[in-house]
Amino acid sequence: MATISLRNAGLRSGTMLFSNLTFSLADGDRVGLVAPNGRGKSTLLRALLGNAELSEGEVTRSRGLTVGYVPQDVPDDVLAVPLRDFVEAGLPPALRETEGWRADVALDSLGFPIDLVSRPMGELSGGWQRLALIARGWVNEPDLLLLDEPTNHLDLGRIIELEAWLSALPRQTMVVMASHDREFLDATTNRTLFLRAETSHLFPLAYSSARVALDEADQAAEQQRQRDLKEVVQLRKQAAKLTNIGINSGSDLLTVKSKQLRDRAERIESQVVAVHREKTGKVMLGNSGADARVMLAFENVVVDTPDGLPLFSIEKLHIFQGERVVLLGRNGAGKSQFMRILTAALAGDGPAGLRLSPQIAAGYLDQALAWLPLNKTPLDYIVSNFDEGDRRSIALLAGAGFDPDRQEKPIRLLSLGQRARLALLALRLQKPNFYLLDEPTNHLDIPGQEQLEADIAEHGATCVLVSHDRRFVRGVGTRFLQIMGRRLREVDGPDAFFTEMAERP
Structure with a gap:
């Protein structure tokens, strides 16, 4: 069974983008990777591929694991390459001569018309380029398929066809996809990873159900935070009271007890985690109004x-x-x-x-x-x-x-x-x-x-x-x-x- 895992993974770029991320993938896992723009989704995908370094932690792959990767954009240096050649280049060099037919199968499975096969990549529309990247990532039928914004440039019909294509992949294929399309995530995933700077959350649910679970976790964390802060206030009040009594009575025991209460309050306060709120920036649209009907x-x-x-x-x-x-x-x-x-x-x-x-x-x-x-x-x-x-x-x-x-x-x-x-x-x-x-x-x-x-x-x-x-x-x-x-x-x-x-x- 092919597997891949992260342990205590973190990524910093000026500020911490995500940290303390530990999870493993197993056969059949289809993971939606969700985070605001600029929070490290693409870097995490490339780290799983082995083409990027994380700031913290490690990635472990089982021996023989094959990985297919679909980036967001077509590299400029392949725009003159014919479509079929571009897809075939996703195969290991030793297999291209004997198993080049896999490129034809991959293109056919994604609905490419025959008249596009010999055209240069640069002449294709953004939607066909996106599907070409997916065909290349899948041509070797990898154990793990990594998709970075797979619905970019696709119209609704192609998005729905891509959902069906992903559902038809072999059951054991692992997929990790970064996407902002909520409906697409619901249709294609069975696990959701929310990347966060403090504590990331992985739920064994598709996006919408996972989002409800995340909101519930945030609410529970806020309630615990309020209880902890209330306890801190009470401990400090008790410590102050014992200090006064100890000073007035000359009791060293009460002074020591007061210090223990203060230390306990500081430990609790240092461990209190503020409930996560994404700082995505607000752009409030308005309505200047009109009298016309x-x-x-x-x-x-x-x-x-x-x-x-x-x-x-x-x-x-x-x-x-x-x-x-x-x-x-x-x-x-x-x-x-x-x-x-x-x-x-x-x-x-x-x-x-x-x-x-x-x-x-x-x-x-x-x-x-x-x-x-x-x-x-x-x-x-x-x-x-x-x-x-x-x-x-x-x-x-x-x-x-x-x-x-x-x-x-x-x-x-x-x-x-x-x-x-x-x-x-x-x-x-x-x-x-x-x-x-x-x-x-x-x-x-x-x-x-x-x-x-x-x-x-x-x-x-x-x-x-x-x-x-x-x-x-x-x-x-x-x-x-x-x-x-x-x-x-x-x-x-x-x-x-x-x-x-x-x-x-």
Whole structure:
């Protein structure tokens, strides 16, 4: 039986990211690795692979253990390599000539069409590149498969197909995956590891059940903390009382007893663990308000491709203030083009059949975050674009999770998750009453997703959004529009569409 284990593992990068991590993997374990951005998930995966060093502890692998690794991004030096060659290179060199057929099997199992097999990696879309990385990681059918954000760049259909693919792996295969997709974690894992600086938690449960158990553990820890602090207060009161009595009576025994009580109080106080609260940074979105009842009105609008081919039509549609409209549709149905039309209309260049309320103050967040000035620092960007002043801008960035060092780094050096938080802060400072959100959770960690859901729901702003995140769609949407048969139709909710995507051939 192949196994791998960590003992007293810890990782420090300026501050402690996680510590005292001890666990073992055995056949059939499917572990979801959960932590905010920048807390060491990728480094831990590479340490399990043997390509990174931890600050503390050790990794032990059983003899003969084979490991497949799927990083987040395709290396630049393989962009010219044909897809099949890239996947075959995941095999040991001695096997490539005799067992190269494994590359074909891996590609076929992940749904690659034959016309992509000979194309260079750099010509593939982000979604196909992601699946190519998975095919390469699996081509040798390893004992342990490590996946770093496996759903990145995948549309909903491909995510559901990946869930089915993972479920069909041999039962004994061990899998460890870092992901922020809550629904995906629920569908593909049977254990959940929450990485924390003080005490990490491993539960033999999929994400949602494990999250409930984590909250219960935090609540119990807080109750114990309060009891311990109360005992510390009582011990110090008793020690002070005995000290006074001992001084007045001249009793050395009471003085010694008083010191013992104080020492005990100090030991308890030093062992009290504050309940963990993730410091992910808060970016509170708001709603600047509007008096208009109808924010957008469509009448006989045709949504087409950039070269003029019709995709679907909208006969009549009103979007009212406070509605949170989710656009559903298969990949290629026209969701992106619909968002493009809305973006153009908000800039004053929409089609004739689309009317906007003059009271709209729009804020737009796209999945690429391409509009962020990569050579500016976050502080320069906020100061130069919003009338907040230096001190207020520094405070706003700190509140959004940017420590002073990160405020002065060029945006291009920030992780995609950090860029997403900066974009959300800019969106807040625009003070919109209408949000246009295109895959807003793509680079947000789970705490960030939950905060964004709460902000949108609590502040009552109008929004139109596209998202492949099923949990986010269910949590935010109040109205659902689906592209069906070249028409935009209203549906009762998203679940029938999700089921349809799961059952598609």
